[in-house]
Amino acid sequence: MSNGNDRWSALKGDSQGSDGGRRYGGYSKQYNRKGYGSRQSSGSESRYNSWDRYQVKTEDGEVLRGSQGSSDRRYSNRVIETKPRWSRFSDNQKDRAARGDEPQVLRKDLDVGDGKGELNPFTGRSFSRNYYRLLELRKKLPIYNHRDEVLKIVGENKFVVLVGDTGSGKTTQVPQILSMKYGKENNKLIACTQPRRIAAVTVAQRVAEEMDVRLGDEVGYSIRYEDETSSRTILKYCTDGLLLRESVTDPLFSKYSMIIIDEAHERTISTDILMGMLKQVVFEREDFRLVVMSATLDAEKLQKYFNNAPLISIPGRMYPVEIKYLEEPVEDYLQATIEAISQIHKEEPAGDILVFLNGEDEISTAVKDLEESLGSVPGEGHPSGVHVLPLFSSLPSNAIQKVFEDPPKNKRKIVIATNVAETSITIDGIVYVVDPGFSKQKVYNPRNRVESLQVAPVSAASAVQRSGRAGRTRAGVTYRLYTEDAFEGLTAMTYPEILRSNLNSVVLQLRTLSMNPVEFDFLDPPPPETVMRALECLLYLGALDQTGQVTKFGKAMSVFPLDPELSRTLLAAPELGVAQEVLAIVAMVSAAPNCFVRPLNKAREADQAKRRFEAEESDHLTLLNVYTEYMIHNNSSQQWCWENFLNERALQSAAKAKEQLERLLEQQGYSTKSKRIGFDYYGQSIAIRKAIAQGNFMFSAVECKRATYLTTKDNVEVKLHPSSGVRTRPTWLIYNELVITTKAFIRTVTQVEGGWLLESSPNYFTPDHFTNDIVSYEIAKLTGERKKSRSAMNTNLRQAY
DNA sequence: AGGGTTTTTT
Numbered sequence: 108m109s110n111g112n113d114r115w116s117a118l119k120g121d122s123q124g125s126d127g128g129r130r131y132g133g134y135s136k137q138y139n140r141k142g143y144g145s146r147q148s149s150g151s152e153s154r155y156n157s158w159d160r161y162q163v164k165t166e167d168g169e170v171l172r173g174s175q176g177s178s179d180r181r182y183s184n185r186v187i188e189t190k191p192r193w194s195r196f197s198d199n200q201k202d203r204a205a206r207g208d209e210p211q212v213l214r215k216d217l218d219v220g221d222g223k224g225e226l227n228p229f230t231g232r233s234f235s236r237n238y239y240r241l242l243e244l245r246k247k248l249p250i251y252n253h254r255d256e257v258l259k260i261v262g263e264n265k266f267v268v269l270v271g272d273t274g275s276g277k278t279t280q281v282p283q284i285l286s287m288k289y290g291k292e293n294n295k296l297i298a299c300t301q302p303r304r305i306a307a308v309t310v311a312q313r314v315a316e317e318m319d320v321r322l323g324d325e326v327g328y329s330i331r332y333e334d335e336t337s338s339r340t341i342l343k344y345c346t347d348g349l350l351l352r353e354s355v356t357d358p359l360f361s362k363y364s365m366i367i368i369d370e371a372h373e374r375t376i377s378t379d380i381l382m383g384m385l386k387q388v389v390f391e392r393e394d395f396r397l398v399v400m401s402a403t404l405d406a407e408k409l410q411k412y413f414n415n416a417p418l419i420s421i422p423g424r425m426y427p428v429e430i431k432y433l434e435e436p437v438e439d440y441l442q443a444t445i446e447a448i449s450q451i452h453k454e455e456p457a458g459d460i461l462v463f464l465n466g467e468d469e470i471s472t473a474v475k476d477l478e479e480s481l482g483s484v485p486g487e488g489h490p491s492g493v494h495v496l497p498l499f500s501s502l503p504s505n506a507i508q509k510v511f512e513d514p515p516k517n518k519r520k521i522v523i524a525t526n527v528a529e530t531s532i533t534i535d536g537i538v539y540v541v542d543p544g545f546s547k548q549k550v551y552n553p554r555n556r557v558e559s560l561q562v563a564p565v566s567a568a569s570a571v572q573r574s575g576r577a578g579r580t581r582a583g584v585t586y587r588l589y590t591e592d593a594f595e596g597l598t599a600m601t602y603p604e605i606l607r608s609n610l611n612s613v614v615l616q617l618r619t620l621s622m623n624p625v626e627f628d629f630l631d632p633p634p635p636e637t638v639m640r641a642l643e644c645l646l647y648l649g650a651l652d653q654t655g656q657v658t659k660f661g662k663a664m665s666v667f668p669l670d671p672e673l674s675r676t677l678l679a680a681p682e683l684g685v686a687q688e689v690l691a692i693v694a695m696v697s698a699a700p701n702c703f704v705r706p707l708n709k710a711r712e713a714d715q716a717k718r719r720f721e722a723e724e725s726d727h728l729t730l731l732n733v734y735t736e737y738m739i740h741n742n743s744s745q746q747w748c749w750e751n752f753l754n755e756r757a758l759q760s761a762a763k764a765k766e767q768l769e770r771l772l773e774q775q776g777y778s779t780k781s782k783r784i785g786f787d788y789y790g791q792s793i794a795i796r797k798a799i800a801q802g803n804f805m806f807s808a809v810e811c812k813r814a815t816y817l818t819t820k821d822n823v824e825v826k827l828h829p830s831s832g833v834r835t836r837p838t839w840l841i842y843n844e845l846v847i848t849t850k851a852f853i854r855t856v857t858q859v860e861g862g863w864l865l866e867s868s869p870n871y872f873t874p875d876h877f878t879n880d881i882v883s884y885e886i887a888k889l890t891g892e893r894k895k896s897r898s899a900m901n902t903n904l905r906q907a908y
Numbered sequence: 909a910g911g912g913t914t915t916t917t918t
Contacts, residue, residue: 302916302917303916303917304916304917330917330918331917331918346916346917346918347917347918348916348917348918349917349918351917351918352918373916375916375917376916376917377916377917377918465914466912466913466914467912467913468912499913499914499915500913500914500915500916501913525914525915526914526915527914527915529914529915530915530916531915531916546914546915547913547914547915548914548915549914549915560912560913560914562914604916612918667918668917668918669918697918700913701913705912707912710911764918767918814909826909826910827909827910828910828911828912829909829910829911829912830910830911830912846912846913848911848912848913849911849912850911852911852912
């Protein structure tokens with residue numbers, strides 16, 4: 108593809124895919140070097156020696172062998188079988204059959220419908236033409252020839268780890284195969300988790316079609332706000348977060364005979380917690396199995412975690428993707444990106460380009476640059492120039508839609524995207540990927556507990572995922588704008604979310620289930636301070652008592668899909684007579700965090716539009732105003748949102764969240780009606796802000812200098828974020844978020860009275876609790892003032908009598 | 909007086 112004269116060095120033997128090239132060279136080396144799940148030759152041998160080995164009979168052995176890297180051989184063409192000591196089975200006929208003690212009856216289950224004229228066992232009708240069409244496609248998936256092995260190994264073990272790369276078919280086929288056999292067992296169903304809502308829905312749709320049943324009957328899905336399942340359902344796709352929530356009411360997951368965790372390598376908090384819980388469930392329930400599916404990377408780590416579970420490895424199937432590295436590193440990746448695109452457009456054959464950049468402004472600049480420089484410059488196979496499109500998640504839906512559409516005739520489509528295009532959004536037809544190797548990542552500083560976003564090199568896993576985007580519909584090329592050495596030096600995996608997040612909500616949930624978060628069996632244990640901080644926070648919120656037991660109030664808090672701070676705010680609202688208002692605010696804060704749109708070229712208009720909603724004493728009230736107005740304009744919402752620079756999708760989800768929260772609040776026996784009688788505007792504003800103070804007193808700040816605040820929790824000197832509409836210059840504030848960009852800013856703030864904070868948590872607000880003199884002084888002033896006023900009252904009383 | 913938000917999810 109390249110002429111050899113340019114600065115790309117095609118790496119020999121580094122093409123990938125079904126043609127047998129080594130998959131994304133450098134991986135195994137990376138592992139060993141970093142020691143992440145590394146396999147030291149001495150140690151690993153002895154570990155494997157004690158295991159029985161099981162050779163997979165594969166019809167496509169060529170592909171398997173070809174896809175092996177030198178040190179990866181153990182993984183893909185062999186299944187390691189173990190019989191862990193703890194594995195106990197009810198000795199019924201099915202299990203014996205699965206173990207191979209009895210004649211295999213599995214094939215009959217499996218091949219149901221394979222011959223023409225057979226009836227669909229679920230509907231009793233003959234299979235549709237579409238069924239047979241899809242069946243032909245399914246037969247081409249790498250997983251198809253491994254059906255027996257999947258059934259056999261899963262039949263014999265209660266933990267199984269299954270790894271397979273892109274295109275193996277694992278997400279659609281494995282749950283399907285297993286549900287044919289186990290789907291009706293004891294009237295229980297199978298759940299398969301996905302990290303994203305769209306994935307859960309689209310995969311369920313696809314599998315229902317493949318099984319020739321109606322979506323919501325035998326195959327369904329369940330995500331927040333949407334439940335497409337019924338009593339007939341035997342296979343349910345759902346988000347990992349939703350299944351985790353279910354544990355609150357059903358800690359043993361007794362509805363399910365088997366749970367399949369998919370995309371475990373993404374390591375979302377929910378997946379991590381679920382894996383820990385389900386590991387326990389396997390020990391406690393004889394009739395339960397767990398299958399964990401993942402990309403090949405962390406297989407060994409997962410196996411170890413699940414008591415040396417057997418591993419099934421399925422090769423991926425992709426079109427080959429050639430990887431090109433730079434011979435010399437570049438200084439300016441943005442510049443290099445533009446140059447690379449220009450070169451591809453002019454010299455490489457027809458095909459669309461996907462480019463990964465880091466944020467709205469970088470993307471906008473690049474889009475503009477490219478439109479200007481290449482807009483009508485003819486390139487190979489695209490005589491009319493290029494058609495450049497931005498892609499990031501806060502883009503309005505119609506702009507996102509454009510990315511999937513064909514470009515104008517004879518133009519080359521170039522999509523400039525953030526990491527949405529890495530996993531969430533899949534664009535077919537991409538032939539070239541340009542990857543500068545960076546992304547914006549959330550970084551957590553445990554010292555001052557501040558999160559910030561930083562541009563950092565991606566992990567090798569991300570780089571691989573990005574290149575894979577080029578080989579979906581035909582052979583492609585990835586241009587990595589860094590050297591091969593740099594690739595070798597990348598961290599293998601993205602740091603798991605659970606290690607860089609606050610765990611307040613998780614710890615409350617674990618305590619509600621009487622589990623000890625300190626002893627919880629995490630795949631990667633979070634720093635102990637994180638857990639201690641969570642316990643401490645829950646104590647101050649009144650969710651736990653001094654002994655660490657969940658209080659009645661804490662139990663009520665745990666019911667809401669919210670951070671504990673927000674749950675408490677919500678629970679405080681009915682008594683203050685502002686349930687409706689606080690429901691809306693909490694919904695906005697939790698489900699529509701970025702509802703204000705501010706395009707760079709219309710920043711002024713956007714700010715002006717926002718000003719119309721602003722309340723001078725509280726950004727939270729501003730959010731309430733937005734919500735209220737949105738609901739009034741609900742039937743013309745699209746245009747209204749557009750005119751007011753609001754993100755419609757965000758507001759829609761806030762509206763749904765509010766509905767759900769209202770229902771939950773009602774179920775707890777609270778009145779969700781607001782008391783409007785006796786309130787003037789200020790009375791109402793005060794009541795709402797008091798509710799906010801009750802939950803968020805730990806996110807308080809006090810003025811220490813002119814226009815400068817000090818956070819009470821960690822003594823960080825902060826400024827109000829310029830996007831805040833609060834103009835009253837209050838002494839005390841509640842903030843929703845602390846961000847560090849050019850300075851430390853607090854965002855979404857609300858003026859409160861010190862006294863309200865004191866009332867919210869007298870234990871928290873004692874002068875000696877705080878190390879900073881200014882904070883202590885201000886608090887002493889408050890407690891002093893309170894004493895003074897109390898004694899003043901006494902004097903009044905004395906005088907009265 | 910003054911400025912940047914990767915991405916998910918209950």
